[in-house]
Amino acid sequence: MSRSELNLLVDFIKEKKDTHLISDEIYSGTVFSSPGFVSIMEILKERNDADGIWNRVHVVYSLSKDLGLPGFRVGAIYSENDTVVAAATKMSSFGLISSQTQYLLSAMLGDKKFTRNYIVENQKRLKRRQRMMVSGLQKAGISCLESNAGLFCWVDMRHLLHSNTFEAEMELWKKIVYQVGLNISPGSSCHCTEPGWFRVCFANMSEETLTLAMKRLKNFVVESSCTQRSALLNGTSKRKSLTKWVFRLSSRDHREQEER
Numbered sequence: 596m597s598r599s600e601l602n603l604l605v606d607f608i609k610e611k612k613d614t615h616l617i618s619d620e621i622y623s624g625t626v627f628s629s630p631g632f633v634s635i636m637e638i639l640k641e642r643n644d645a646d647g648i649w650n651r652v653h654v655v656y657s658l659s660k661d662l663g664l665p666g667f668r669v670g671a672i673y674s675e676n677d678t679v680v681a682a683a684t685k686m687s688s689f690g691l692i693s694s695q696t697q698y699l700l701s702a703m704l705g706d707k708k709f710t711r712n713y714i715v716e717n718q719k720r721l722k723r724r725q726r727m728m729v730s731g732l733q734k735a736g737i738s739c740l741e742s743n744a745g746l747f748c749w750v751d752m753r754h755l756l757h758s759n760t761f762e763a764e765m766e767l768w769k770k771i772v773y774q775v776g777l778n779i780s781p782g783s784s785c786h787c788t789e790p791g792w793f794r795v796c797f798a799n800m801s802e803e804t805l806t807l808a809m810k811r812l813k814n815f816v817v818e819s820s821c822t823q824r825s826a827l828l829n830g831t832s833k834r835k836s837l838t839k840w841v842f843r844l845s846s847r848d849h850r851e852q853e854e855r
């Protein structure tokens with residue numbers, strides 16, 4: 596989110612005195628092109644009217660995305676609100692992190708040289724991979740929304756649906772799973788309100804696998820449009836013979852009427 600969008604959110608909670616703002620910054624380390632990442636905490640620091648707001652703004656974070664460690668189940672809450680921190684501290688006893696995990700992470704994250712290199716290299720690779728996916732999709736006649744962060748593309752496959760429905764979206768998802776061998780998330784599973792959008796991850800496979808996936812997807816699109824075209828042509832020829840048939844019938848009616 597841009598600085599001005601974040602400022603708008605802060606303005607909003609400034610007005611609404613009992614509203615809290617929770618900023619999920621889980622993808623903060625994946626921002627691979629401009630605009631760069633801005634934390635809500637930077638916005639608060641920049642403002643000189645944030646006095647009554649600090650204890651209503653909270654940041655949540657996890658190592659799942661930036662470090663690719665979802666299995667570790669390690670996350671954090673940053674808050675200036677004592678009640679929130681006390682509750683989170685109590686809740687954390689239900690999901691304690693194992694000593695081995697803590698030991699490994701403290702060694703990893705304590706190594707400043709490693710973390711700096713890791714973040715830079717990760718962003719470089721994500722950028723490259725995202726470009727590969729976008730151009731692969733383009734070659735298959737599929738577009739996606741522009742993005743500058745994260746591990747996913749929001750892909751527009753509306754033109755591949757048989758009808759503008761979520762049933763058709765599920766049908767397409769199944770076809771892509773069984774015929775192409777790719778499991779991409781249908782938009783409905785992310786609460787998208789419009790059928791035909793898919794969330795496609797570009798970060799969980801090798802470049803060779805991604806190239807193969809794009810090749811298979813392209814073939815699928817070509818085959819689908821061939822099938823659609825022949826169904827359409829079939830429909831047209833059926834319609835043509837139906838027209839002839841109706842015409843024959845109506846001209847016979849005409850003749851019969853004239854003979855009467």
Ligand SMILES: Cc1ncc(COP(=O)(O)O)c(C=O)c1O
Nearest residue numbers: 619621657658659665668669670
């Ligand atoms: C925006 C966002 N927040 C939070 C999470 C939760 O991640 P985890 O439970 O692995 O820390 C996810 C995972 O998909 C996410 O996309």
